[in-house]
Amino acid sequence: MQFNLNAYPYASQRRVILAKNCAVATSQPLATLAGIEMFQSGGNAVDAAIATAITLTVVEPTSNGIGGDAFALVWDGKLQGINGSGKSPKNLPLSAYSSLEKMPDIGWLTVTVPGAVSVWYEVWQRWGKLPFEQLFAPAIRYARNGFPVSPVTAEIWRRKEVVYLTKKRPEYQYFQQVFFPKKRAPKAGEIWGSVLHAQTLEEIANTGGESFYKGKIAEKINNFAADTGGYITSDDLAIHTPLWVDPIATKYKELEVWEMPPNSQGIAALMALNIVEGLNIEQYKRDSVDSFHYQIEAMKLAFADAYAYVSDPDFMKVTNSNLLEKNYAKQRQELINNQAIPLANHGIPQGGTVYLCTADAELMVSFIQSNYDTFGSGILVPETGISLHNRGSAFTLEKGHSNQIAANKRPFHTIIPGFLTKDNQPIGPFGVMGAPMQPQGHLQMVVNLTDYQMNPQTALDAPRWRFLEGNSVLLEMGASPEIIAGLRERGHDVKLAPETMFGKGQMILKNNGVLIAGSEPRADGLALGY
Structure with a gap:
């Protein structure tokens, strides 16, 4: 049959999802199902949120990835925040920017230490119920076996062909091989996956994220940067720590x-x-x-x-x-x-x-992670499937500005x-x-x-x-x-x-003991609960 998966000439209508026990709302149905899978396995809202976040690195790579940052707000009777944003390399030479009029959009000069993996582990360690490795199972399945690319994701992927496929420097070649294997973006409904991504997720799961910051993965990031003009090192990765903050x-x-x-x-x-x-x-x-x-x-x-x-x-x-x-x-x-x-x-x-939220009777999670601009820097670390984000492009070159580019510094973050609370009680x-x-x-x-x-x-x-x-x-x-x-x-x-x-x-609000969830139609998303 021939039809256009991106054509919707008639206004459709979504209704709220009502649930008593738990709910998940994300921009991707497969990610929402990953969260529900954790609930059905006896996990809580934190387990569901992390599994969902990990799955989103596979099924929506145009927005986030293993090599990005993450922030979260968690309600467990009080609201707590975690900031996973990484710093610029500590040996970053400012002379590298001296000939530029503005911050670059892609490339090594935009790469800061990725913090998403550290947030997954820190949040799980504080609240998770299920084994850490179990949270990775849905994402690994989709990465290894492939999945049909959803319409909105496919369209964003297509628009970025002109950005990423035109780059000829060696640091961009592995990215192009993984994300544009047919020299183009996958179309809606086509199957895409990444065995390298699956293997890296297994390594992170089995080491509690240690490999990413102090092990084999860190070494691969360090070596590729050294070989292709980057500045991030294994030392930068090893000293990264997410920050617990007061919202x-x-x-x-x-x-x-x-x-x-x-x-x-x-x-x-x-x-x-x-x-x-x-x-x-x-x-x-x-x-x-x-x-x-x-x-x-x-x-x-x-x-x-x-x-x-x-x-x-x-x-x-x-x-x-x-x-x-x-x-x-x-x-x-x-x-x-x-x-x-x-x-x-x-x-x-x-x-x-990507933004996602989860809730159960005791916990509510507001979670966001990002590559910054679609796929990020355009740099993929060989043998890992990890696309590094371009969060450093949010710095400014304006002298004296508090957000001016500098070594060992966190950039302005979007x-x-x-x-929401009311009278210090959680709304959602x-x-x-x-x-x-x-x-x-x-x-x-x-x-x-x-x-x-x-x-x-x-x-x-x-x-x-x-x-x-x-x-x-x-x-x-x-x-x-x-x-x-x-x-x-x-x-x-x-x-x-x-x-x-x-x-x-996405949104999940609690009203009279009932969870009310929504996921908007501008994405491929889905809210579910029971």
């Missing part, structure tokens, strides 16, 4: 909204919510020019501050509390009027990804797991993947839930906007002509973009 929050209406602290950009979502709170957004219809305009302007101001101040916390020049002061939000709010701010400058306060995890779209998605999801009383699925489904820079704003293809015209009249430079530009989100 940060702001009160928005009746909810406490929680994010990871810097070097994560989660604080941008909280700053935007603080600004929006004083605008009484609920007085405007959800899909209206006013609602979109005021949210966009709040996000624009929040980004101006985030890009100016957020970095490795060891280098930040302002505090989180400075940026989250309600009085400071009021000052920023005064800059907003009926017209788009042409250039939002930062104020002076006083003083690229990945942000979110969590939520998140959106998509680089700078993430805090924008968080803002829109929280506003949808609180100001417009949407359920988790419709809060995810609702039409989105995306601020780029200056007055540039993207709207989804189905945006109404009235909203497009209205925003343009207010000075916004509006363009339409495909749904993949607006993030891919």
Whole structure:
């Protein structure tokens, strides 16, 4: 039969998934099933989250991988955070960047120490019930036996042919062999797998991640970097440690909204919510020019501050509390009027990804991991199947900036797991993947839930906007002509973009003892529970 797996001319509708015991929501059905498999084997929400995250490195390699970073928020009676972001190589020579006008997008100069594997093990060690090796079983199956590539993943894969297949330097050749074995991206429904990926996952499982940072895998990363112009060494890998951190929050209406602290950009979502709170957004219809305009302007101001101040916390020049002061939000709010701010400058306060979530009766997990930009650096370590991320491209070359590239430093980080509480009781995890779209998605999801009383699925489904820079704003293809015209009249430079530009989100909320899960239609995702 001949048909197009990427053609969906008719609007379809998803409904929330209701469950009493447990739930999983991810951007890939096979990954969701991996989480459910752990629950059915007697595991808990942490086991399910880690198994899901590991499986996503196989079934959605366009967004994350073994060679990426991960952050997580875990509720076990209180909310705890873990930051797995790695640092730049300690012997990184800044002279390597001296001839550049901006940070490169791919290549060795963008590679920082990958932290995802360390987060898997640390979180499992604290809360996991099942054997660590068992969490890898679904991912190893799919990597070794292959799986049909899903439509959205296939489309993203295809778009990156021009980026990765045109590179001729030796460090890119192994990547091309593994991810473009037919000199092109696999099409939707075609079978793809990686025996090397399966073997590496087995090595990580059997050593509790030790091999990745202090063993055979670390040695292979070290040697390939040395042979092809990279700077990351086995010493850099050996000293990596994920950080347990205190999440940060702001009160928005009746909810406490929680994010990871810097070097994560989660604080941008909280700053935007603080600004929006004083605008009484609920007085405007959800899909209206006013609602979109005021949210966009709040996000624009929040980004101006985030890009100016957020970095490795060891280098930040302002505090989180400075940026989250309600009085400071009021000052920023005064800059907003009926017209788009042409250039939002930062104020002076006083003083690229997969997202998944799981829940059971005792634990709730908000988990995110990423290569940064689709596949990452374009560098794959021989004999491992590991594609190294390009998180270092989030540094800046601007002299004196707190996020300026330096050796042994964590970059500004886009990945942000979110969590909601009410009166210090858990409501649940939520998140959106998509680089700078993430805090924008968080803002829109929280506003949808609180100001417009949407359920988790419709809060995810609702039409989105995306601020780029200056007055540039993207709207989804189905945006109404009235909203497009209205925003343009207010000075916004509006363009339409495909749904993949607006993030891919998941959510699980608890209400009266029932878990309510949603996974949005912009991805290939699935929410399940029982």
